[in-house]
Amino acid sequence: MRTPRHPSAVDSAPPAGLPPGQRLRRDFPRFGVPFPPRPQAPAVAELAVTGAVEHELRLPLTELFDALPRVTRTADFHCVATWSATGLQWSGVSFRQFWEQVVVPRCGPTGAVAVIAHGDDGVTAVLDMRDALADDVLLADRLDGRPLDDDHGAPLRLVSPAQYGYKNIKHLVALEATRTFPRPGRVLGEHPRARVALEERDPYLNARTYRLIGRALTPLIAWLNRRDSRRSTRSPS
Numbered sequence: 001m002r003t004p005r006h007p008s009a010v011d012s013a014p015p016a017g018l019p020p021g022q023r024l025r026r027d028f029p030r031f032g033v034p035f036p037p038r039p040q041a042p043a044v045a046e047l048a049v050t051g052a053v054e055h056e057l058r059l060p061l062t063e064l065f066d067a068l069p070r071v072t073r074t075a076d077f078h079c080v081a082t083w084s085a086t087g088l089q090w091s092g093v094s095f096r097q098f099w100e101q102v103v104v105p106r107c108g109p110t111g112a113v114a115v116i117a118h119g120d121d122g123v124t125a126v127l128d129m130r131d132a133l134a135d136d137v138l139l140a141d142r143l144d145g146r147p148l149d150d151d152h153g154a155p156l157r158l159v160s161p162a163q164y165g166y167k168n169i170k171h172l173v174a175l176e177a178t179r180t181f182p183r184p185g186r187v188l189g190e191h192p193r194a195r196v197a198l199e200e201r202d203p204y205l206n207a208r209t210y211r212l213i214g215r216a217l218t219p220l221i222a223w224l225n226r227r228d229s230r231r232s233t234r235s236p237s
């Protein structure tokens with residue numbers, strides 16, 4: 001959305017300054033790559049756990065939020081194309097608590113080294129378990145005190161603030177556990193870790209080159225997303 005954001009009272013102070021190569025944006029634009037159409041809301045919102053597990057799980061989101069305590073965290077968001085939005089207030093459940101208290105008991109020990117997060121639009125990201133189990137990773141259903149909207153990934157998205165935006169899969173419908181590290185799925189290159197602090201933007205391109213390309217393309221990508229956002233009409237849920 002284009003509306004300026006005014007961060008509300010925060011539960012933790014935002015970090016001083018932005019990570020290397022990032023520039024502040026006052027808004028939090030919808031930013032899909034490659035501009036996938038927004039998926040239709042499913043009749044029953046569920047999260048599936050599949051892949052390297054003894055028992056697969058399809059968990060209605062209502063059960064997910066009944067099973068685990070709600071947590072709220074303020075975090076900055078860093079897109080690999082160099083824009084950052086600061087002071088976003090996410091609310092949801094902790095990914096680690098979900099994994100330890102729901103997935104392991106119900107799906108069996110997984111031995112997973114990574115999970116592939118699947119968005120309902122077909123967009124995926126590979127998360128190394130070391131990153132996925134970090135303290136600040138959430139399965140979020142609310143942003144800035146409101147339910148997530150379609151632009152930002154309703155009904156559920158992954159939020160991993162220490163990793164570039166492309167690991168923060170929107171419209172999350174499945175987590176696929178893998179025992180070996182899979183080949184990342186993104187056309188434009190997906191770094192296996194994508195840690196913002198280390199500027200792990202891309203597995204092949206160096207950070208400097210990537211910054212230049214990202215900065216050049218950001219206005220176009222943001223415009224295409226806005227156009228698609230305006231065109232998408234959804235029946236109210």
Ligand SMILES: Nc1nc2c(c(=O)[nH]1)N[C@H]1C(S)=C(S)[C@@H](COP(=O)(O)O)O[C@H]1N2
Pocket residue numbers: 028029030031032033034035036078079080119120121122123151152153165166167168169170171
């Ligand atoms: N399902 C899905 N998740 C996605 C994307 C996408 O296109 N589809 N784009 C990623 C990228 S590149 C970024 S920067 C962020 C943008 O999140 P926002 O649209 O909420 O700003 O979502 C990430 N997660």
Ligand SMILES: [Mo]
Pocket residue numbers: 031033079080081165166
């Ligand atoms: Mo991004």
